[in-house]
Amino acid sequence: MNVRTLCLGILTLGDATGYEIKKLFEGPFSHFFEASYGSIYPALNRLTDEGLVACRALAQEKRPDKKVYSIMPSGRLAFMDALMEAPGRDRVRSQFLAIMTFAGLLPARHLSGLIDARLAYHRAKIAELEACDEKGDGASRPFVCGYGLAVHRAAAEFLEEHRHDVEGPALLLEAAAE
């Protein structure tokens, strides 16, 4: 499932422009997928070339034409094929955990700053997901948001309960060095 396929999927939910699709990637999809304009627009063009989606241009005053994309029957079929494939494994890359692996090399103060920032991040995600959970239409939106919510809540809770496990030793080490 790459950006191209997911754009196709998004169009099964209704017509959209590239700009609107980007908003989805920034909002309700952001906790499990990201994409920039630099991948979305080329993806949409390619899907159009392949005849999987149709594009109609709406002229606008003083603005570039708005291009509204709609999925074609062949696009629906192609998307179903992609959906039925076994999902590849998740791709996760966490800078935060990579850095925390080397917590022993960091000043206590810096460590605390990192954890504070991380907690703020999780809390922001939780707020975001709580909002998207409510305005869910079908059953799948609340499910996907609920999953993210569960994960971020668990992470935040863990940090609150265990931050001392790394902050403590760092402080002791610095006190001993004085």
Place this chain on the structure above:
Amino acid sequence: MNVRTLCLGILTLGDATGYEIKKLFEGPFSHFFEASYGSIYPALNRLTDEGLVACRALAQEKRPDKKVYSIMPSGRLAFMDALMEAPGRDRVRSQFLAIMTFAGLLPARHLSGLIDARLAYHRAKIAELEACDEKGDGASRPFVCGYGLAVHRAAAEFLEEHRHDVEGPALLLEAAAE
């Protein structure tokens, strides 16, 4: 934090070969970072070229020379610089959640299979992380593993409690179609 930088970090924990580094990426690091030989070996070569690590070849009988890498003082400095930079945001891409977003398009049977597989995946991760939690040396290893554990446990629990929310409607829909 890319593969190159993380390899440098791993070498702060002790000398290692490319092969051994790969094992780490498959084991204790796998829940927050992945890397293949195709990125590790070139990274190690580049670090050597840049003078950040040293490489000594151990001749072996009937095998290619084993190349043991050690970090140099300049490498430690470079790694510290990287550690002190603000962490970039996590990069997550979950095929599973992408597919679940379109659960409404899938046969109930297939949906259940996906969730079963996902639960198995989380449980395997939990077992793995419980093991790495125990054999932790400093304070940071148990912390990083504990974080992963918390997240996977929450995810598994969520799936157990809420799988019916998507499976139920799918079954109803199919019953109605008959």
Place this chain on the structure above:
DNA sequence: TCTCGCATGTAACGTGTTACATGATTCC
């Protein structure tokens, strides 16, 4: 006999990000 573990590496390829380019309108 066949697979797994050890051990290193390259080349082609895919995929996506970043920065740039453009430009009006509306809100603060």
Place this chain on the structure above:
DNA sequence: GGAATCATGTAACACGTTACATGCGAGA
């Protein structure tokens, strides 16, 4: 006056994966 929103796109670049290439020893 400046930032944010709407709106589209490209080109250079970075990064990493996959598949391929090689080859022995040990255990099932």
